[in-house]
Amino acid sequence: MNQPARPERPEPVPPDDPIRRKPVVALSEEEAKIELARLAREIAWHDYLYYVQDRPEISDAEYDALRARNTAIERRFPHLVRPDSPSKRVGAPPSDKFPKYRHPKPMLSLEDAFSDEEVADFFERVRRFLGLDPTAEIEVTAEPKFDGLSIALHYEDGRLVVAATRGDGYEGENVTRNAMTIGDIPKHLQGSGWPKQLEVRGEVFMMKEDFLKLNEAQKKAGKATFANPRNAAAGSLRQLDPSVTAARPLRFCCWGWGVASEWPYETRWQAYQALRSWGVPLSPRNRLCRSFDEVRAYFRKMEEDRATLPFDIDGVVFKVDRLDWERRLGEVTRVPRWAIARKFPAHRAETVLKAIEIQVGRTGALTPVAKLEPVTIGGVVVQSASLHNKGEIERLGVMIGDTVIVERAGDVIPHIVGVVKEKRPPDARPFKFPNHCPVCGSLVVADGAILRCTGGLFCPAQRVERLRHFVSRDAFDIEGLGEKQIQTLFEKGAIRSPADIFTLPQRNGEIHLETWEG
Ligand code: IVH
Numbered sequence: 438m439n440q441p442a443r444p445e446r447p448e449p450v451p452p453d454d455p456i457r458r459k460p461v462v463a464l465s466e467e468e469a470k471i472e473l474a475r476l477a478r479e480i481a482w483h484d485y486l487y488y489v490q491d492r493p494e495i496s497d498a499e500y501d502a503l504r505a506r507n508t509a510i511e512r513r514f515p516h517l518v519r520p521d522s523p524s525k526r527v528g529a530p531p532s533d534k535f536p537k538y539r540h541p542k543p544m545l546s547l548e549d550a551f552s553d554e555e556v557a558d559f560f561e562r563v564r565r566f567l568g569l570d571p572t573a574e575i576e577v578t579a580e581p582k583f584d585g586l587s588i589a590l591h592y593e594d595g596r597l598v599v600a601a602t603r604g605d606g607y608e609g610e611n612v613t614r615n616a617m618t619i620g621d622i623p624k625h626l627q628g629s630g631w632p633k634q635l636e637v638r639g640e641v642f643m644m645k646e647d648f649l650k651l652n653e654a655q656k657k658a659g660k661a662t663f664a665n666p667r668n669a670a671a672g673s674l675r676q677l678d679p680s681v682t683a684a685r686p687l688r689f690c691c692w693g694w695g696v697a698s699e700w701p702y703e704t705r706w707q708a709y710q711a712l713r714s715w716g717v718p719l720s721p722r723n724r725l726c727r728s729f730d731e732v733r734a735y736f737r738k739m740e741e742d743r744a745t746l747p748f749d750i751d752g753v754v755f756k757v758d759r760l761d762w763e764r765r766l767g768e769v770t771r772v773p774r775w776a777i778a779r780k781f782p783a784h785r786a787e788t789v790l791k792a793i794e795i796q797v798g799r800t801g802a803l804t805p806v807a808k809l810e811p812v813t814i815g816g817v818v819v820q821s822a823s824l825h826n827k828g829e830i831e832r833l834g835v836m837i838g839d840t841v842i843v844e845r846a847g848d849v850i851p852h853i854v855g856v857v858k859e860k861r862p863p864d865a866r867p868f869k870f871p872n873h874c875p876v877c878g879s880l881v882v883a884d885g886a887i888l889r890c891t892g893g894l895f896c897p898a899q900r901v902e903r904l905r906h907f908v909s910r911d912a913f914d915i916e917g918l919g920e921k922q923i924q925t926l927f928e929k930g931a932i933r934s935p936a937d938i939f940t941l942p943q944r945n946g947e948i949h950l951e952t953w954e955g
Contacts, residue, residue, distance in 0.1 A: 585642025
């Protein structure tokens with residue numbers, strides 16, 4: 438547990454590394470030892486980037502894959518489990534930015550399931566542990582799994598006294614002054630019957646729309662933008678100046694509790710009702726599922742609704758409702774036995790196609806670009822996707838207003854892989870490819886599968902694209918002259934052709950570049 442606050446950046450393991458490429462079953466003991474040591478270092482480093490720096494360098498899916506490999510190797514070679522194994526801890530140690538706070542009861546993580554079968558296995562394990570009949574139904578609460586950061590709120594006599602982040606699960610950061618600025622977090626409990634001492638646990642997160650607005654404002658102010666709402670929420674909560682946090686649109690939703698001086702409830706569902714009566718926000722989407730069919734249906738429904746929810750979720754959580762069973766089930770190292778997270782696949786998501794825009798490239802090729810309802814896939818907010826060409830639109834049979842399936846693999850540009858035809862709204866409309874260039878109005882002609890603007894250098898879009906190509910890494914590689922700068926310089930008439938780039942210094946007397954923003 439006692440790791441340095443800032444781990445060393447590990448040597449990168451190339452994807453074609455002979456040990457890394459081997460399936461776990463094929464590893465020798467010696468190789469497994471090497472791999473476990475490397476994974477411990479890599480995971481610690483990515484935990485640090487994610488939890489402390491709020492700047493992850495790999496996608497959630499890549500991170501999950503590292504953890505899954507670590508777990509699989511440890512299962513095969515239990516005697517090789519390292520004292521610093523990632524499976525023994527959650528999150529990352531707190532940074533030195535805030536005073537530390539030791540949680541009176543550890544803040545655990547959740548076991549993940551990626552299929553109905555894995556959820557069924559969870560129910561099976563619970564039945565076996567409790568010695569129940571194999572056909573017995575187990576009631577569980579079903580809840581959205583918010584993609585934010587967890588926080589513990591300590592109340593004494595109904596008054597908020599301490600707020601702390603999860604940190605490594607044992608010790609977090611004391612962020613009380615910042616949490617006090619979040620409107621959703623009650624500073625005083627309402628109603629009656631709350632225990633003298635109570636720890637409320639939940640998630641701090643940001644609405645998708647607020648995240649996009651915040652990023653716009655950051656961009657305008659020349660400040661760093663955030664990769665996704667989760668990072669924006671984490672970065673906003675962990676500000677040294679609480680007035681910065683106060684200006685950020687943070688939300689809070691409760692999903693549980695920690696220590697409580699009295700807790701007379703028999704079920705989690707009852708406890709949630711009590712928390713709600715004290716003014717603690719809980720999700721209106723929480724449900725009580727009485728059978729496995731209901732569990733499956735809840736997941737399907739949330740999967741369908743995911744794109745239209747105003748906030749990001751990365752799955753749903755099922756928790757055994759009876760609290761006497763919860764106590765008996767207890768926990769294993771890092772996760773409780775009484776809960777499971779059913780996660781969405783990391784690289785695909787459904788969302789709504791709002792419009793199709795045409796982009797004109799350097800050679801005049803017209804490319805349709807899908808404008809989407811923002812959706813987070815693998816930790817990145819996707820708002821547009823490539824539709825390649827006219828033939829692709831026809832092949833997919835996609836219409837504006839359709840619910841589409843978007844795939845984003847690694848750094849590749851997201852693309853639409855399918856249409857959910859059953860969800861087509863009555864007002865969906867087909868897309869008509871233009872006969873004229875949307876930028877310069879010149880006639881469009883077919884060139885094999887590609888449609889091309891015939892405007893040539895008369896077309897401003899083609900000119901800008903050629904300029905962009907000219908300064909790009911593949912051509913003149915002019916540092917500091919990127920896409921945005923070229924667009925601005927072109928729009929303001931400072932550069933119309935490549936030769937103009939080289940006469941900028943001589944012409945600066947009229948242009949005054951130093952006074953331009955950015
Ligand atoms: S219960 C001991 N319920 O997911 C179990 N967690 O991957 C504690 N999360 O650290 C977690 N929504 O930050 C629970 N409805 C929910 C949740 C939820 C989001 C987060 C939480 C937790 C993480 C585990």
